[in-house]
Structure formats: structure tokens, C-alpha cells
Amino acid sequence: MRTTLDFAPFFRSSIGFDRMLNALEATSRLETADNWPPYDITKTGEDDYRITMAVAGFSHDELGITQERNVMVVSGQKTGEDQAQYLHRGIAGRTFAQRFELADHIKVGGANLDKGLLTIDLKREVPEEMKPRRIEIAADNASTTAGTSQAETGKQAA
Helix, strand or coil, X not given: CCCCCCCHHHHHHCCXXXXXXXXXXXXXXXXXXXXXXXXXXXXXXXXEEEEEEECCCCCHHHEEEEEECCEEEEEECCCCCCCCXXXXXXXXXXXXXXXXXXXXXXXXXXXXXXXXXXEEEEEECCCHHHCCCCCCCXXXXXXXXXXXXXXXXXXXXX
């Protein structure tokens, strides 16, 4: 038996964690949702990731990938009507839309469909201004001298 978690108390007592709490809440709802088609998520490098989805029976034209902010949606929709009379149907060909919550600065690098597997490459691209940087510390004498000389220059000019 699964229990559902109530995140309302966390919303009342935290500031600035809205995205994280929304993601946790969405994840708890997805536990009972249909997770088709099956997929793997792998880390292929320090800032590189790959999602591999089993989309057997879908062609290149029947699949779509969109990214808006921190959400990537992979969708598939069969275009033609299948008139075959099935005695057993084990290969699912139904329409799907799989959502992936992406962390900040994750970009879709590219996608490839080969032998029924859709591979999506993701890369974390942190902007230079967001990366840690080293701040030089000036010596006490240098800052005092610089400040004094500027003040004296101002008085001399006046």
C-alpha cells in the first residue's frame, strides 16, 4: 500500500524552494502514473547525460521533443490507421507524452532514433557568470596607497 505525502506544511514554512517542492509533489503523483515507454537515464560525463527510450514501432516523423524552461517533453503519436486484425498485440503503439523535469542550465544537445531506441543527449551549460571565480585580495598597503593618491590628486586638481 502506498501512502501519499502532503507537502502543504513545507510550502507554508519555506521561501524560495517552490520549484523543489513542486518537483517532489509531481514525483509523488507520477509514482502511480503510467511510465510508458520505458527509458534509461545515464550520466555519460561530468556535465553530460543521456536518456534512452524504447519506442519500437514509431518512426522519426511520429516522435517529437520539446523543451520549455526546465521541462522536456518527449511525445509520440502514430500517424496511420492500422487495419490489421491482431490475434495478440504485445507491441504498444499508443500515443504518449513523457515529461522530464530538468535541472537549471540543462540543455538538449541532440537526439537520434536507431533500431527502436530514441537517444537524447543532455548537457549542463552553466553560464560563466554563474561559475565560481577567484577573487583577488589586495594587500592593505596597496589599497590605502591607492585611496590616498586618488584623494590627493582630487585636491591638487581643485
